[in-house]
Amino acid sequence: MCGVCGIVSHDDPPDLALLRRMMGRLGHRGPDGHGYFRDRRAALGHTRLAIIDTSGGAQPLCNEDGAVWVTFNGEIFNYVELGAKLRHRGHIFRTASDTEVIVHAWEEWGEGCFSRFNGQWAVAVWDRRAERLVLSRDRLGVRPLFFIRRPAGILFASEVKALFADRSVERAFDPAGLEQTFTYWSSVAPRTVFRSIEQLEPGYYAILDRDGFRKAPYWRITFPDRGREPIQDAQENTEALRDRIVEAARLRFVRSDVPVGAYLSGGLDSSVTAAVIARYTDAPLHTFSLRFSDSEFDEGRYQEKMSAVLGTQHQDVTVSRSDVAAVFPEVIWHAESPILRAAPAPLFLLSKLVRDNGYKVVVTGEGADEVLAGYDLFREARVRLFWSRDPGSARRIRAAELLYPWMARSPGRMPAFARSFFGRHLDPDDPAFSHRPRWDSTSAIKGMLSHDQQDAIDRAAAEDVVAMMPPDSKDWDPLSRAQWLEMTTLLAGYILASQGDRMLMANSVEGRFPFLDRDVVDFASALPARHKLFGLEEKYLLKRAFADLLPEDILHRPKQPYRAPDAASFFTPERPAWFEAVMAERAIAAAGVFEPSLVTGLMAKCERIGGENMSNTDNMRVLAAVSTQLMHEYFIVGGGYGALEWPLPDPSIAVDLVKDDRSVP
């Protein structure tokens, strides 16, 4: 796992000093070394977290004759198999790294190489023969890749902060990006929350050459038509799913030249991945967990149980509300987006625990909820669909009690709540039937926007994600449509970004996600919906597939979504000084995103109640306001957090064809 950056220039040779500043801002992603390549048209930079071929895999790296160069962040887990094929076809390798496979794969298969990769990547290939830059990103957006297009060329980088190393880059929020964030929880690629900056869509490659800039997908999230799934037999699918998950977890554990640990949340998904590693590999397993001083969020009992069952060396970190508040500014600096939950902050502290214990790779259960249908949202949608068939039915309305047992214990409150939450947007033909209540609820944040910001949003007309749905999705199962929306919005934009890559890489730790393996995702997408959500039983097939490896109380415990203390974190007696500064009325007015009086009114209300028992809406409003204010401070005003650039030691690779050979074209 690493940081990548680069410049392609149509006129003067790329500015090496700028490339160095960009690499300096990606130092946390690659503290083990850095390198660069430059010719008259392009410069590639790389900061390295050495994991595979630690002695020989320094980047940027080239092919046999130096015509193709690559800078690469990520892992190609099937690099051994692809390398064998490429050697058979005559390619000569100098290293044992997965990076070199990319170079030769590009030579051999061109754009067709990306669909052959099974991994997580953000990569830039510079083909000097054609003066062609190729950017590519993995299927689901595990690794980030941002860029700025302009008449003089292109700038790209793993993180936005590296692009802002170019002082000529406009620093402004993109109203449409904010609109998406305050609806879907994140901007949707190619948009970002910054006006001048784009991100490459997951599953895409982009090309910049003499014919200009263009991009295309090499893979799409897709599902079979309902009833036309290739395998209907549950047992056959159970065994095949198990085989794929075992292989995906095994590959992610053994294809590393440094030790790999595992997260253990106490839930089903991370228990499965840890159990598979413990069963199918020989190495001792070190597991890491997050605990909370608030018992409401703590899953320590299950973590300890699972660790004991697997016999792992286990460590945890306990996070309090004041811990969340203390690290929140650094979290936003790394997340590079407003966030509506504080949940990334504890994950930042967890990756620090991993790093402090000498590990730089962890396997986690991320992606199972999206790929195998674990979220409450999917169950809620099914209940709402059931209810929509006869909204007046006294029997059907009771279905809400199956989602939330407290309703059964508070029958007096049930009908009113059920009607208010589930009783809206009940058009079964709506492609976004599953997501309307969430989007509706999130959009309440927009009630706090300043008039100017609201006007800008209205003028910007952000893309509606529903319009991006494939035409054939009308024939998919409703669960498949919900999965598509979840994977396109929340997974790529928030779970894998603000909660994933950014919180891991902030502490120089690589996450590996077996449930997002190419073969697991393709197989799971082709399953009948009932094999994922059977009635209201979530991740049905996953539970069947690994029933022998997990204790009963882990296997059958009710789903507990990962949550952390939210707004309450900012209303404790230990509140850090930064809060007063960024949330002052004049600071809110200066940022211009929110109406100052509405934000200060909300803060006063939270102050009065000490952040306790706040509504979901107020929680999100507080998080949105605080994180947006910090974003403004760090990225728009431009102060950044702490030292902007890491000191770079001598580079491992330093190829400067402009300086070394003036005759090089």
Place this chain on the structure above:
Amino acid sequence: MNRDIVEQILREYDALHRADTDPELEAVRAAILLEDVFGIALSDAEIDPAVLADSSAVAALVARLQGAA
């Protein structure tokens, strides 16, 4: 959906049956599953523990409603 698959699904449904909860609520849980998997619609009278508690009765109900669809 062929008969073998229907029978398999009904066996799987039977294995999930929870005896320790409110029978009326269990009938609702079963109705959600049956409507989703088999593409049928149950009347309020059919969302009833007496109708949905027995697997052979459920099989007959599904066959009848699928036949009517």
